[in-house]
Amino acid sequence: MRYVSSRGEAPVLGFADVLLAGLASDGGLYVPETWPQIAPETIASFAGRPYAEVALEVLKPFVGDEIAPDALERMVREAYATFRHPAVAPLVQIGDRHFVLELFHGPTLAFKDVAMQLLARLMDHVLAQRGQRATVVGATSGDTGGAAIAAFAASDRTDMFILFPKGRVSPVQQRQMTTAGSDIVHAVAIEGTFDDCQALVKAMFNDAAFRRESALSGVNSINWARIMAQIVYYFTAAASVGAPRKAVSFTVPTGNFGDIFAGFAAKRMGLPVERLIVATNENDILERCLRTGRYEMEGVHATMSPSMDIEISSNFERLLFEASGRDAGVIRRLMDQLKQSRAFTVPDDILSYIRAEFDAGRTGEGETAETIRDQLASTAYLLDPHTAVAVAVAEKRMGDVPMISLGTAHPAKFPASVKAACGTEPPLPPSHADLMTKGERFDVLPNDLDALQAYIRERSRAVRLGAAA
Numbered sequence: 001m002r003y004v005s006s007r008g009e010a011p012v013l014g015f016a017d018v019l020l021a022g023l024a025s026d027g028g029l030y031v032p033e034t035w036p037q038i039a040p041e042t043i044a045s046f047a048g049r050p051y052a053e054v055a056l057e058v059l060k061p062f063v064g065d066e067i068a069p070d071a072l073e074r075m076v077r078e079a080y081a082t083f084r085h086p087a088v089a090p091l092v093q094i095g096d097r098h099f100v101l102e103l104f105h106g107p108t109l110a111f112k113d114v115a116m117q118l119l120a121r122l123m124d125h126v127l128a129q130r131g132q133r134a135t136v137v138g139a140t141s142g143d144t145g146g147a148a149i150a151a152f153a154a155s156d157r158t159d160m161f162i163l164f165p166k167g168r169v170s171p172v173q174q175r176q177m178t179t180a181g182s183d184i185v186h187a188v189a190i191e192g193t194f195d196d197c198q199a200l201v202k203a204m205f206n207d208a209a210f211r212r213e214s215a216l217s218g219v220n221s222i223n224w225a226r227i228m229a230q231i232v233y234y235f236t237a238a239a240s241v242g243a244p245r246k247a248v249s250f251t252v253p254t255g256n257f258g259d260i261f262a263g264f265a266a267k268r269m270g271l272p273v274e275r276l277i278v279a280t281n282e283n284d285i286l287e288r289c290l291r292t293g294r295y296e297m298e299g300v301h302a303t304m305s306p307s308m309d310i311e312i313s314s315n316f317e318r319l320l321f322e323a324s325g326r327d328a329g330v331i332r333r334l335m336d337q338l339k340q341s342r343a344f345t346v347p348d349d350i351l352s353y354i355r356a357e358f359d360a361g362r363t364g365e366g367e368t369a370e371t372i373r374d375q376l377a378s379t380a381y382l383l384d385p386h387t388a389v390a391v392a393v394a395e396k397r398m399g400d401v402p403m404i405s406l407g408t409a410h411p412a413k414f415p416a417s418v419k420a421a422c423g424t425e426p427p428l429p430p431s432h433a434d435l436m437t438k439g440e441r442f443d444v445l446p447n448d449l450d451a452l453q454a455y456i457r458e459r460s461r462a463v464r465l466g467a468a469a
């Protein structure tokens with residue numbers, strides 16, 4: 001499989017290079033040259049099969065022959081053996097035709113573990129094969145950071161720098177990043193928002209000299225391998241409620257658009273998905289864009305679902321690329337406009353394509369809290385605030401087919417908001433027993449590229465020792 005950039009001016013790469021590249025050198029995002037197809041009988045066979053087996057089947061065409069089949073199989077099995085639930089991503093029925101896909105049974109209690117546990121193994125494998133090391137960077141609104149730190153903890157090929165918005169993540173999320181106690185992991189609180197953190201990461205990738213000097217790699221969903229791993233659970237979930245005989249709809253709590261883009265990819269690969277529904281909190285730029293055709297930044301609000309407090313939704317670029325018939329010129333123009341004027345208008349033909357595939361809804365803070373309260377009262381099921389956003393939006397869009405809302409985090413990551421909503425404080429699982437008492441270590445930096453690059457230069461072994469091991 002070869003991968004092309006959404007901005008059309010970066011080299012076409014194979015899987016291993018895309019994995020290490022993160023962002024394309026033209027600032028675009030890599031997508032597969034073609035969408036592999038999964039036959040209906042294969043989809044039917046996924047029902048009830050072990051998650052790792054299905055993952056192998058779905059991932060193989062994306063990886064191609066760049067990683068030996070036995071090595072890929074070992075990494076996939078190891079990655080999903082870290083999950084506490086034997087099904088890895090179980091479905092729980094919460095209504096007549098409404099299910100929650102629980103994606104939070106991994107080491108850091110959020111859906112990011114599903115992809116990150118595999119990504120870390122794949123990166124280490126490729127770096128070892130090439131005799132290289134890398135400086136791995138990531139921006140987080142709370143969950144990507146903890147998941148990345150847990151997944152890369154044992155890596156001896158990488159140094160990791162995770163940027164989080166100071167004071168805008170939950171205490172559990174922060175401690176998952178700041179208590180790793182590892183010299184190769186650097187948690188950095190940036191004086192700014194998640195969008196500022198993400199902009200810093202992209203600016204480092206767009207600085208060719210720094211990128212080369214530090215052998216930069218990325219763990220955000222700008223990295224194709226993240227999306228690739230997230231495609232798998234759309235297949236397992238749909239197959240367990242009757243696909244491909246029956247179609248299914250998904251509602252996805254959305255911020256950076258990576259998770260829902262993985263659902264779109266599953267559909268392009270042959271999964272019968274009726275609707276993909278974007279659910280946003282008060283940071284509703286995507287809902288407004290689908291309704292009005294205008295992508296317009298207004299400033300980020302802090303909400304009880306902080307991981308979705310995002311305005312620059314990176315993977316929307318991948319969707320625009322697909323919806324434009326892969327017209328990289330259009331994408332370059334729209335992304336330039338966004339940079340210049342913090343807004344762009346989606347051309348009519350692209351908007352029609354998107355509206356044919358996606359719906360969108362938003363929930364305010366009151367409605368999110370009410371959804372947590374009502375769900376607990378009616379079914380004794382406790383939602384985290386992100387999942388509650390999806391459930392609230394989904395409930396208004398139930399059709400004839402099963403609706404699967406993605407459960408992206410464990411409620412115990414947000415105990416204060418959940419308790420305020422319903423009076424019940426969810427306890428952390430035993431794996432996290434000492435999290436709130438461990439010593440924290442992190443640095444605070446201004447929202448400033450030079451300061452950040454100086455910080456990384458000083459601490460990254462890839463810079464100090466050279467990228468080649």
Ligand SMILES: Cc1ncc(COP(=O)(O)O)c(C=O)c1O
Pocket residue numbers: 110111142143144221253254255256257258259260307308386387408409
């Ligand atoms: C708990 C949770 N839910 C939903 C989202 C939104 O997912 P995405 O950014 O892939 O749209 C995030 C962050 O990415 C998250 O951490």
Ligand SMILES: N[C@@H](CCOP(=O)(O)O)C(=O)O
Pocket residue numbers: 139140141142143144145219220221222255256258307308
């Ligand atoms: N919500 C995310 C933001 C980053 O998203 P990613 O999927 O692009 O890594 C987080 O929790 O960090």
